[in-house]
Amino acid sequence: MKPRAGIPAPRDDHGYSDSPTKTLTDSRGRHVWLRVLTLLLQDRGRLIASFTVVLWSVGLSMLGTVLLKRVVDEALPQRDASLLTTLCLVMIAAAVLASVCTVLMARLNHTIGQRLVHRLRVEMFRATQRMRLEHFTTESVSGIQTRIANDVDGISNVVTFAAQGMVASAAVLLTSAVIMLVLSWPIALVSLTLAACLNVLNNRFAKRRRRLTRAQQGLISGMVQFVGEHLSFSGVLLGRTLKRERWQYEKFEALSADVARTAVQERLAGRTAVATISVTLSALPILVYWAAGTVLSGISLGSVIVITALQSNISMPIQQLMQLSSDVQSSRALFERIFEVIDRPDAAMGDSKYGHPAPSGATSGAVRRIVAEGLDHAYEGRQRKSLDGAAFNLHGGGRIFVTGESGSGKSTLALILAGLVDPQAGSVSVTLENGERRSDVRTFVCLVPQEATLFNLSIRENLAFGQAEASAERMAEVLRTVELEALVSRLPRGLDTVVGDRGAKVSGGERQRLAVARALLSEHPVLVFDEFSSGLDSVTSEAVFERLLERISFRTLVVITHCLPTLRDGDVVVKMEAGKVVRVDAIGAGGPQAVPMAK
Ligand SMILES: Nc1ncnc2c1ncn2[C@@H]1O[C@H](COP(=O)(O)OP(=O)(O)OP(=O)(O)O)[C@@H](O)[C@H]1O
Numbered sequence: 253m254k255p256r257a258g259i260p261a262p263r264d265d266h267g268y269s270d271s272p273t274k275t276l277t278d279s280r281g282r283h284v285w286l287r288v289l290t291l292l293l294q295d296r297g298r299l300i301a302s303f304t305v306v307l308w309s310v311g312l313s314m315l316g317t318v319l320l321k322r323v324v325d326e327a328l329p330q331r332d333a334s335l336l337t338t339l340c341l342v343m344i345a346a347a348v349l350a351s352v353c354t355v356l357m358a359r360l361n362h363t364i365g366q367r368l369v370h371r372l373r374v375e376m377f378r379a380t381q382r383m384r385l386e387h388f389t390t391e392s393v394s395g396i397q398t399r400i401a402n403d404v405d406g407i408s409n410v411v412t413f414a415a416q417g418m419v420a421s422a423a424v425l426l427t428s429a430v431i432m433l434v435l436s437w438p439i440a441l442v443s444l445t446l447a448a449c450l451n452v453l454n455n456r457f458a459k460r461r462r463r464l465t466r467a468q469q470g471l472i473s474g475m476v477q478f479v480g481e482h483l484s485f486s487g488v489l490l491g492r493t494l495k496r497e498r499w500q501y502e503k504f505e506a507l508s509a510d511v512a513r514t515a516v517q518e519r520l521a522g523r524t525a526v527a528t529i530s531v532t533l534s535a536l537p538i539l540v541y542w543a544a545g546t547v548l549s550g551i552s553l554g555s556v557i558v559i560t561a562l563q564s565n566i567s568m569p570i571q572q573l574m575q576l577s578s579d580v581q582s583s584r585a586l587f588e589r590i591f592e593v594i595d596r597p598d599a600a601m602g603d604s605k606y607g608h609p610a611p612s613g614a615t616s617g618a619v620r621r622i623v624a625e626g627l628d629h630a631y632e633g634r635q636r637k638s639l640d641g642a643a644f645n646l647h648g649g650g651r652i653f654v655t656g657e658s659g660s661g662k663s664t665l666a667l668i669l670a671g672l673v674d675p676q677a678g679s680v681s682v683t684l685e686n687g688e689r690r691s692d693v694r695t696f697v698c699l700v701p702q703e704a705t706l707f708n709l710s711i712r713e714n715l716a717f718g719q720a721e722a723s724a725e726r727m728a729e730v731l732r733t734v735e736l737e738a739l740v741s742r743l744p745r746g747l748d749t750v751v752g753d754r755g756a757k758v759s760g761g762e763r764q765r766l767a768v769a770r771a772l773l774s775e776h777p778v779l780v781f782d783e784f785s786s787g788l789d790s791v792t793s794e795a796v797f798e799r800l801l802e803r804i805s806f807r808t809l810v811v812i813t814h815c816l817p818t819l820r821d822g823d824v825v826v827k828m829e830a831g832k833v834v835r836v837d838a839i840g841a842g843g844p845q846a847v848p849m850a851k
Pocket of ligand 1: 634
């Protein structure tokens with residue numbers, strides 16, 4: 253993409269970039285505003301109320317200006333005290349009512365704006381939550397965070413005030429123009445032509461601001477991503493170990509400088525235009541005084557006062573409208589980024605509703621068979637298939653160990669088996685006790701991935717993520733199974749101990765075992781553990797495998813491991829090589845026996 257003058261290109265050079273800036277056509281811009289309008293119309297009751305209050309407020313302030321002419325041209329020259337008193341009282345009442353309208357407007361606007369912002373934020377969260385798993389390996393967490401927090405926040409001002417501000421300003425302009433035309437059409441024409449010229453000038457810088465806003469949001473995403481990676485526990489550790497702290501600092505400095513440079517460009521965009529507009533608007537009343545004393549000498553003093561009052565009246569809405577149109581242009585860039593997420597074609601994981609409830613009752617019984625047929629999968633951008641026709645047909649219940657060289661496709665198989673990644677060819681299914689064959693494996697299979705995830709919550713809350721209603725006894729039982737009960741009971745706060753950011757306050761092996769305990773709490777009949785024992789010493793690992801064997805009852809355990817434990821009767825060992833299942837052995841009394849391979 254060719255960068256526009258003065259606008260930074262996407263940050264490929266730093267390696268920390270958001271999705272590339274897109275060149276957007278005007279028709280796309282119209283499409284964006286139509287969508288925003290549709291969203292706003294969901295709150296049409298408040299919107300109508302808000303516009304009604306705006307019109308009332310404009311009408312009341314115009315009434316004050318018109319009454320001023322009568323004060324100057326009639327009440328004061330004729331020394332008519334009763335007319336003067338009436339006019340003054342009406343003017344004060346109009347001012348009071350206009351203030352009440354302002355308070356009402358603020359209340360309505362903030363409610364409409366924040367309700368829309370809330371809806372967009374929630375929709376973005378849901379759309380991101382539903383994206384295919386592969387998406388999260390390409391888009392950074394910080395990119396997602398920036399969109400949900402920064403971008404949505406950035407539009408809140410515009411959605412709160414833009415629509416209504418435009419109506420208010422347009423109404424003031426229109427009414428003032430009509431009154432000015434009635435009082436003196438030559439002055440009105442000159443004033444309005446000037447206003448139109450200023451608007452053209454304003455539009456030019458508003459477009460530039462929009463491009464800069466988009467570029468700036470991309471740069472902020474990159475910077476946040478860098479901070480997330482390099483100021484995390486592991487990032488700092490790596491930086492210190494490899495003595496790369498200076499590099500990290502300089503890289504951040506460069507990213508931050510880019511953000512600062514674009515921010516300055518964005519804020520200063522069109523400052524000259526703003527100054528020109530402001531000077532022109534201040535000169536207008538002076539021109540009226542000059543015209544009233546020379547070329548338009550027949551005009552009344554009241555008319556001169558009202559026209560100049562109206563001119564200062566319109567100067568505010570003109571500047572407001574220009575500022576708003578510039579803010580609206582900038583916010584269009586943010587709306588585009590938000591809609592990009594909501595409309596993403598890969599936002600298609602599962603149903604639009606929550607279609608995979610945790611299994612219970614009908615879905616928590618035993619699984620009789622687990623079948624994989626001709627599974628093919630190649631990750632995006634990779635030529636080589638991670639799975640190349642992998643297949644098996646195994647009995648449910650008991651322990652199934654999956655082994656094979658690093659890179660042979662074990663974790664990919666685990667993801668497909670758990671229904672988290674769709675294979676490009678082939679299928680997986682489970683056969684239930686009642687003979688029903690189900691391909692919605694996600695309902696029946698729970699995966700504990702290689703990188704165990706813990707939230708920065710207490711052990712109790714982390715465990716409850718697997719089963720919200722789990723009792724303390726049940727938690728103690730699963731902790732015993734993974735050899736953690738004694739350790740947790742020795743902690744001063746026991747189950748209420750907070751495990752730190754991503755479980756940083758517990759050891760790698762404890763983190764893995766807590767993740768296994770959490771999965772055990774869930775009712776899934778098939779549990780897939782990917783390398784869960786890699787952080788454990790051989791004694792603990794054997795003990796956990798033994799306990800798991802005792803406790804699984806009807807469940808099926810699929811354990812991906814490089815290091816087989818002591819095998820028992822009934823265990824099954826699946827061997828993988830280059831994306832294929834090359835051998836399946838069932839352990840019986842006479843040792844391992846080859847199981848016929850599935851196609
Ligand atoms: N998200 C990804 N994007 C691209 N390629 C990937 C991705 N995940 C895995 N791969 C590639 O797919 C192949 C199989 O990976 P997989 O993680 O399934 O192997 P594995 O047998 O589990 O390896 P290990 O024992 O080292 O964990 C590897 O060549 C790997 O580089």
